[in-house]
Amino acid sequence: MLEKNPSDSLAFERMASAWLTPLSYQYPESANDSAPLDLMSNAWLGRVTSNISPAAMFNAFADWLIHLSLSPSKRVVLLERAWQNSWRWHLYNRNCISTEDQSQPFCIAPLSQDQRFRDPAWQTWPFNVISQGFLLQQQWWHRATTGVRGVSKHHEEVVTFTVRQLLDTLAPSNFPLTNPVIQQAAIQSWGNNFLQGWLNATEDWRRSITSDTNEAADTYKVGRDIAISPGKVVFHNHLIELIQYTPTTKTVHALPLLFVPAWIMKYYILDLSPQNSLVKYMVSKGYTVFMISWKNPLAEDRDLSMEDYRKLGLMAAIDAITELTHARKINAAGYCLGGTLLSIVAASMARDGDQRIASVSLFASQVDFEEPGELSLFIDESQISFLEAIMWDQGYLDTKQMAGAFQLLRSNDLIWSRRLNQYLLGRREKKSDLMVWNEDATRMPYRMHSEYLRHLFLHNDLAEGRYITDGKSIHLVDISIPIFVVGTLTDHVAPWRSVFKIHRLSDTEVTFVLTSGGHNAGVVSPPGHPYRSYQISTHADKELAMDADTWQATTEHKEGSWWIAWESWLRKKSGKRIPPPLMPAHKPSAPGKYVMQP
8 A cells, every 4th residue: 555645645735725715814914924825826836937936037037128128229239249249250260261270369268267168179160160159149148138227236137147047058068069078078988978978867867866865975974984073962952963072182272162054054064074174173273162063954844933043053052062161151153154143143142241252253154145146146025935935835945946046156167067077078076075065955944044035135134233133133233252254255155245244344353364265165274275375354343444355455365274364363262271171971972963864
């Protein structure tokens, strides 16, 4: 007999409720609520549209098309540009055919970050002509979708992004008939690259329909190769496990250090393989290190709120640490969303006179979301309402839905380049510990993620003094303890100029670091890692403010890892050296159970 799936029963009950409830349903005043039938229909539609709001897309393109139709001068410029591009491409093609010299000057050079046509094989005819024609088309469409008078900035960004995704899909590098690199590989391997690519695609498809989604699990396994710093789970509740790491020095600093990772991914970006582990580095420097490991929420956790993450997460961890170590104060460091939550907690504690945090460190974390970078493409009222319907149906935001949004932001690197190498060239990329972590995403509870998107991204309540905890507003300017902030140069999740805004939102000493790398790799920057550099300066609370670009232009560059600078800064705020606290022998060993949840 077939077993009954509980989720099927739940879906049936919701469907029945959706059809029956509207007969007497009264719409609430809250903007976050809607009729169940509306939510159900939008959730079903989301399965067809890849969770993109059709209304948001329609509004953006309608705004662009209407204003383009009202701009005859813009249309004339585009027509002239189309003719010029066609003529340039024709001359380039003619010169390439009429001479044996294939090194003709380009019509247009690819952008520095565009690696699709770097191979020398693209310099031969007809592939050089094909690639140049594509780049000219790409440039023309960028001009067509930008600079149209009257179009809102957000709609312009959405249209430009969408058109770029469509063009990237049609790029000649994606097809064997127009990609000379694929053709050369096929000749050299007698077509085995296609066979291996088929096997790779089949294996990825198998993993996508099973729980085995991490193809590098045999190389890097949590608890065996990564997240292996020894320690104990000294506290747990419904939302977190708190890990205390085993000391490796004879004495430790008096003030413990708490790491608050983002709950969108597993915590072990801060404890990767031993050579890349920030946890191991700080333990070796004599710190008593604690780590929050977040639960991977399920459908029954749908009503967990931002307040639950504050209270059951960070506040519960602070209570446990001070009780276990008898320390009156702790230092705390947050990464990404964890840093945003840490800022909320620090401001709440300052408001309430709770002085148990001695310093705050924020790694690639935003507190002002007015300019959140490319993620703003997915943030407006229409899109959030549509996403809320999807989360209402599931109880959470799925890991694949989050991963898809991040991959689109860097589609050339994370989608098309990967498919080219693995499915057309038959090459499996060698995984690193950071890449394995990047594939180990977690779910986001319906209520918490809705509150996060609305209060922070959409309305910027934290920066503007409207964010509420315990029924009262909080203000970042109330934080009087020293703050250490890290921005990463090529961050597309938390742009460093947005992170830099902590200077004008706080009224305390701020030490700011701008490091090479992106949102993840810039944070994982152990000493000895090649090609790492950073800029650092400290801004006292009474000094005149400086804009981000001026700061970048006038601050000295330093070679090496920012970890060293942070540890030196933190050492001065961590008290005298004392014997390390005892480790409880009867507690479960790190990394605990929550990090293992699929």
